[in-house]
Amino acid sequence: MVISSIARNEVQRLIRDKVVTALGLLIILLIASSIATGVIYFRELEAQHQQAEQLARAQWENQGEKNPHSAAHYGTFAFQPVTVVSVFEPGVNRYTGVSLFLEGHRQNFAAHSLAEDKDTSRRFAELTPAFIFTYLFPLFIILAGYRSVTGERESGMYRFLKSQGIGRFQVIAGKTIGLWVVVLLIFLPFLLIGLALLLFTTPSGTDVWRFVLMATIWLLYFGVVANITIGVSALVNSSGTSMVLLLSLWILSSLLVPRLATNIASTLHPVPNTSEFLQAVQNDLMHGIDGHNPFSEHSLAFQDSVLAAHGVDDIADLPFNFRGLMLQEGEEFEKRIFDYHLGKIDAIHQRQNHFFSLSSLFSPTIAARLSSMSVAGTDMVAFRHFTASAEEFRIALMRELNMDLKMNAVGERAAGYTVDGSFFAQTISFTYERPEKVLLARSQLIPISLTMLWFLLSAIFLGFAARIQEEV
Numbered sequence: 001m002v003i004s005s006i007a008r009n010e011v012q013r014l015i016r017d018k019v020v021t022a023l024g025l026l027i028i029l030l031i032a033s034s035i036a037t038g039v040i041y042f043r044e045l046e047a048q049h050q051q052a053e054q055l056a057r058a059q060w061e062n063q064g065e066k067n068p069h070s071a072a073h074y075g076t077f078a079f080q081p082v083t084v085v086s087v088f089e090p091g092v093n094r095y096t097g098v099s100l101f102l103e104g105h106r107q108n109f110a111a112h113s114l115a116e117d118k119d120t121s122r123r124f125a126e127l128t129p130a131f132i133f134t135y136l137f138p139l140f141i142i143l144a145g146y147r148s149v150t151g152e153r154e155s156g157m158y159r160f161l162k163s164q165g166i167g168r169f170q171v172i173a174g175k176t177i178g179l180w181v182v183v184l185l186i187f188l189p190f191l192l193i194g195l196a197l198l199l200f201t202t203p204s205g206t207d208v209w210r211f212v213l214m215a216t217i218w219l220l221y222f223g224v225v226a227n228i229t230i231g232v233s234a235l236v237n238s239s240g241t242s243m244v245l246l247l248s249l250w251i252l253s254s255l256l257v258p259r260l261a262t263n264i265a266s267t268l269h270p271v272p273n274t275s276e277f278l279q280a281v282q283n284d285l286m287h288g289i290d291g292h293n294p295f296s297e298h299s300l301a302f303q304d305s306v307l308a309a310h311g312v313d314d315i316a317d318l319p320f321n322f323r324g325l326m327l328q329e330g331e332e333f334e335k336r337i338f339d340y341h342l343g344k345i346d347a348i349h350q351r352q353n354h355f356f357s358l359s360s361l362f363s364p365t366i367a368a369r370l371s372s373m374s375v376a377g378t379d380m381v382a383f384r385h386f387t388a389s390a391e392e393f394r395i396a397l398m399r400e401l402n403m404d405l406k407m408n409a410v411g412e413r414a415a416g417y418t419v420d421g422s423f424f425a426q427t428i429s430f431t432y433e434r435p436e437k438v439l440l441a442r443s444q445l446i447p448i449s450l451t452m453l454w455f456l457l458s459a460i461f462l463g464f465a466a467r468i469q470e471e472v
Contacts, residue, residue: 002166006174007181010148014182020144024186027132027140031190034127038087039197045082052099053079061425065418068401069327072104076397078390078430080110083377084202085210088194089130091378100387102394102430104331104401107338110387129190133218134369135254137186138225142246144182145229147239148175154239168234172466176230183222191215209438213375217448220455221368227458231465253363261359261366265352271345281341288333289326302329321414324406331398335391346384353380354443360450367454370447374440381441386432393430400427 014020056077063071078100086093097110147154149172152161161171194215198208228249233242272280289298306322307313315322360367373379409417440448 002170003174007177010178011181042087068405072401075103080386085376089376091373096383100390141225145179146242149233150239169466217371224364224454224458227462231462234465253365257363265355269348269351284337289330321406321409324402328402357446364454367447367451371451374444
């Protein structure tokens with residue numbers, strides 16, 4: 001009963017505080033604005049994605065009469081789809097590129113990242129709920145709660161409460177509940193708007209679950225900030241000291257540690273530049289079959305093995321087009337080389353991300369942001385899933401083209417063999433299938449676990465601040 005009365009009085013005090021009320025309304029307005037602009041931007045991107053996807057397919061199908069392998073060099077595109085969840089947590093999507101050029105003999109990096117777009121709509125879209133919850137909402141919690149206990153002590157009310165037999169634990173518990181009520185009052189509109197938006201715009205129940213998990217992560221993060229804020233306010237003697245300490249912790253967690261961790265990760269695990277990567281790939285490609293050079297050592301050895309397997313002395317006597325077979329064999333070899341070198345770069349990125357995840361031990365902000373991106377499906381794990389799917393499609397398409405050349409460019413048709421335009425309309429098309437369930441990799445569990453650990457430790461800290469003995 002006493003705790004609920006203190007909590008109710010704390011809520012009333014915060015609501016009557018013009019600064020806190022103004023900041024709370026500002027946060028709500030920013031969240032609403034960020035969702036509105038984010039939805040508009042999402043609609044634009046979705047329309048552009050569909051248009052680009054249709055255009056790429058139309059260009060592929062309308063190539064006209066052409067040799068299948070020439071079409072392999074002509075290539076096509078795969079586009080990473082945008083999701084409604086990215087309105088709330090864009091993650092790395094703005095920086096990884098939105099399209100992959102798929103062609104024969106090589107794997108390309110994703111291109112045309114949204115961060116390269118400098119128009120006004122993109123700048124407005126940078127104000128996302130994730131940004132607000134990462135940086136601005138913690139500041140609001142600090143400003144609302146830094147004097148929760150110290151203010152009572154400075155006004156003499158704390159001594160009065162103690163004289164009435166109200167314990168320190170009851171005071172701090174009531175203050176904490178009161179602060180949480182205000183936090184939830186501000187967070188609730190975001191939760192309701194987000195759920196309504198997802199339920200009315202996407203048929204995928206997975207996106208709803210992603211949103212719910214993301215909201216839970218942010219509530220845990222707010223709990224960390226609230227617990228530390230009330231705990232510090234209970235342990236120090238003045239509101240000024242409480243404010244300085246809490247703002248210092250915010251700067252350390254939100255700004256300094258992330259920047260330092262990023263720089264250290266890049267230094268410990270440097271990524272080779274593009275020229276070094278391409279040179280390494282080229283060096284290894286020289287040790288295998290080149291589909292365009294039938295006179296290389298490896299190509300001649302492959303030719304001899306095929307002739308021996310079919311018991312003939314000349315490729316003209318084979319029941320299929322040898323060039324089509326050799327092109328596909330070269331494609332498979334080149335894929336292994338690219339997979340190896342791209343895998344090395346991916347391993348470096350994963351070591352960087354692992355180090356950055358471990359730095360969550362020193363920053364609940366990092367833990368919450370990485371966790372939010374993981375459950376939202378907008379982190380590097382999700383991006384790698386897209387690129388892997390696009391590469392599977394690329395090699396399947398190249399196989400389809402080369403096998404047509406192998407099986408149909410035979411005998412008199414071999415010289416100048418072409419297919420008509422209808423052939424390309426019948427080839428496979430790329431449609432990216434996102435995971436139907438929220439599946440988290442082991443690497444993604446580290447920041448999520450550390451977010452929960454931070455919440456537990458902050459609760460222990462708050463409990464310690466509530467239990468220590470003091471003289472009033």
